[in-house]
Amino acid sequence: MNMDPFSLIVAILVYVAVIVFFAGMIYKIVIWVKTPKLQVHLGMFPKPKNGFVRFFKLLKDSFIFPQAIEVDRWMWIFAILFHLALLVVLIGHFRLVREFTFVSNVIGQEKLSLLGAVGGGTMGIILIFALIYYLFRRFASPYKDISVPEDFILLILLVAIIGLGDHMRFLGDIHTEEYRAYFQSILHLKPAFPETLAASQTRWVLSWHVLSVDLFIIYFPFSKLVHVIGTFFANLVRSE
Numbered sequence: 001m002n003m004d005p006f007s008l009i010v011a012i013l014v015y016v017a018v019i020v021f022f023a024g025m026i027y028k029i030v031i032w033v034k035t036p037k038l039q040v041h042l043g044m045f046p047k048p049k050n051g052f053v054r055f056f057k058l059l060k061d062s063f064i065f066p067q068a069i070e071v072d073r074w075m076w077i078f079a080i081l082f083h084l085a086l087l088v089v090l091i092g093h094f095r096l097v098r099e100f101t102f103v104s105n106v107i108g109q110e111k112l113s114l115l116g117a118v119g120g121g122t123m124g125i126i127l128i129f130a131l132i133y134y135l136f137r138r139f140a141s142p143y144k145d146i147s148v149p150e151d152f153i154l155l156i157l158l159v160a161i162i163g164l165g166d167h168m169r170f171l172g173d174i175h176t177e178e179y180r181a182y183f184q185s186i187l188h189l190k191p192a193f194p195e196t197l198a199a200s201q202t203r204w205v206l207s208w209h210v211l212s213v214d215l216f217i218i219y220f221p222f223s224k225l226v227h228v229i230g231t232f233f234a235n236l237v238r239s240e
């Protein structure tokens, strides 16, 4: 076993996180389903007659949330940038599961790595700036007055995940194949570091990155962020 006790606990916590996440989401969905339906009809206003237009509006309200532009323009701009960058980064993380051979076959392995470095790096910077904006916003009124500890816990967890991810991206000395071997070992229920990673200090950054992800995933179903799923259902009810 080439893993230090801390990294091993972090890797095992990945399984705990996945179990808690799914159990928590099922618990949440059961509560939503059991909640008696409102007698008052919460329709869209103005309600588009055509079902297709209503569905399009549902998607627009869920993913672009145009109502927020008038309330706080900068918050909306950062929110859109943050979520788009997050999507790109999470898609990029699939390289940890399997290499994007369909891309490397076309542009070559070197260019794919360059794309990952430039794309991942750019998105990583956008994410950290958006988070710093969100954090500072909560130190000024009126947001300061309505902020609760949960708001800060979530933001700090995200700053940790993204800051440590950026650290690996900009200062790490490890190739994607090594990271993939580590991630594959977790997927195959045999957590281990490949040799280069075990010998590098970057393993600490990786383990802290994964630990922050573990905590975030465990907390997610019980936090306000569960709105990601809730919003869609709320907009679905409104579009009925």
Ligand code: HEM
Pocket: 014, 089, 092, 093, 096, 120, 121, 123, 124, 127, 161, 162, 164, 165, 166, 168, 169, 170, 172, 175, 176, 179, 183, 206, 209, 210, 213
């Ligand atoms: C267990 C799950 C995860 C693992 C094993 C993991 C691992 C990694 C690794 C190895 C890198 C460095 C990539 C490189 O330099 O080649 C990285 C970067 C990064 N990670 Fe993660 N990560 C995980 C989940 C997440 C999540 C959930 C987020 C976001 C909420 C995230 C955000 C980032 C960011 C922003 C970067 C820097 C930009 C980039 O390289 O894409 N990671 N992660």
